Amino acid sequence: MSHYAPPLISAxxxxxxxxxxxxxxxxVMAIVNRTPDSFHDRGRTFALEKATEAVRAAAEAGADWIDIGGVPFAPGPYVSAQEELDRVLPVVEAAQGLAVVSVDTYRPEVAREVIKAGAGVVNDTSGLRDVAMADAVAGTDAALVITHSLAKPRTPYPGPSYGDVTAEVAGFLRDRVRLALEHGVRPEQIIVDPGHDLNKNTYHTLEVTRRLREIADIGHPLLAAVSNKDFIGETLDRPQGERLPGTLAAVVFCILQGARIVRVHDVRAAVEAVRMTEAMLGLREPAYTRHNMA
Structure with a gap:
């Protein structure tokens, strides 16, 4: 895959x-939110029973990882750390053994508890805004996703402005990676995410995606969280619920630009798109071959 991915630190x-x-x-990272106000599912899996059903369905559909969220990044009502833990811990426990368990949180105290409960990934959409997050992950076996964003989670940030958005995102991520390493996080624990749509308008996100290889060149595995986001809806004039074709196009494009983890809502369709892309890149054998075979 060398043509499509830069050399990786601890591949x-x-x-x-x-x-x-x-x-x-x-x-392929599946999304399961125990929140009443997520931008895509709007609380569909807020009830614990629905969330655990979604975990099982994602695993059956072929998800490698399952990302569990208790508080969205977008502005909304305050949720305490204890309430966040009450939302996510039962789902973390339900997902054990089915896939790698990730928790989407920006709170170090939540990260510590979910790692103890078996989470293998902490997905910090705040980009180490609280450096104690690095301390919480250092010395554990958990991976840490460092994401580019400008504002505090749950905080409005209208009209974000950049000079060169891709260069600024790459610079931010390089600085935060250095910070994580200084706090004892090992290189093989780090994953980077350019933060599609996080404090970025559609033009910004399209530009970052077009030049995603510059982010991949940081050298740590790159996560692309593009699923059903507004840059797809605004580009194609499609509301939530009608963005799957655009999502799959973005997923495949990001892989060709170096993404190594893709975060998605529609797991089965994304798994098939990803596995087909891997096969076309020569990384995966067909499930079977009969057509024109001797």
Missing amino acids: ERVIGGRAYDFSQRVA
Whole structure:
């Protein structure tokens, strides 16, 4: 995959007890939100029973990882750390053994507890705004996703402005990676995410996606969280619920630009798009071959 991915720092990793070689495969991360106000599912999996059903369905559909969220990044009502833990811990426990478990949180105290409960990934959309997050992950076996954003989570940030958005995102991520390393996070624990749509308008996100290789060149596995986001809706004039074709196009494009983890809502469709892309890149054998075979 060298043509499509830059050399990776510690391409071979053990995450959540499972071995990955990101030079040879792409991980599909499913999204399960225990929130009443997520931008896509609008509370569909807020009830614990619905969330655990969604975890099982994602695993059956082929998800490699399952990302569990208790508080959205977008502006909304305050949720305490204890309430966030009450939302996510039962789902973390329900997902054990089904896939690698990730928790989408910006709170170090939540990260510590979910790691104890078996989470293999902490997905910090605040980009180490609280450096104690690095301290919470250092010394554990958990991976840490460092995401570009400008505002505090749950905080409005209208009219974000950049000079060169891709260069600024890459610079931010390089600085935060250095900060994580200074606080004891090991290189093989780090994953980077350019933060599609987070404090970015559609033009910004399209530009970052077009030049995603510059972010991948940082050298840590790159996560692309593009699923059903507004840059797709605004580009194609499609509301939530009608963005799957645009999402799949963005997923495949990001893989070709170096993404190694893709975060998605529609798991089965995304898994098939990702596995087909891997096969076309020569990384995966067909499930079977009969057509024109001797």
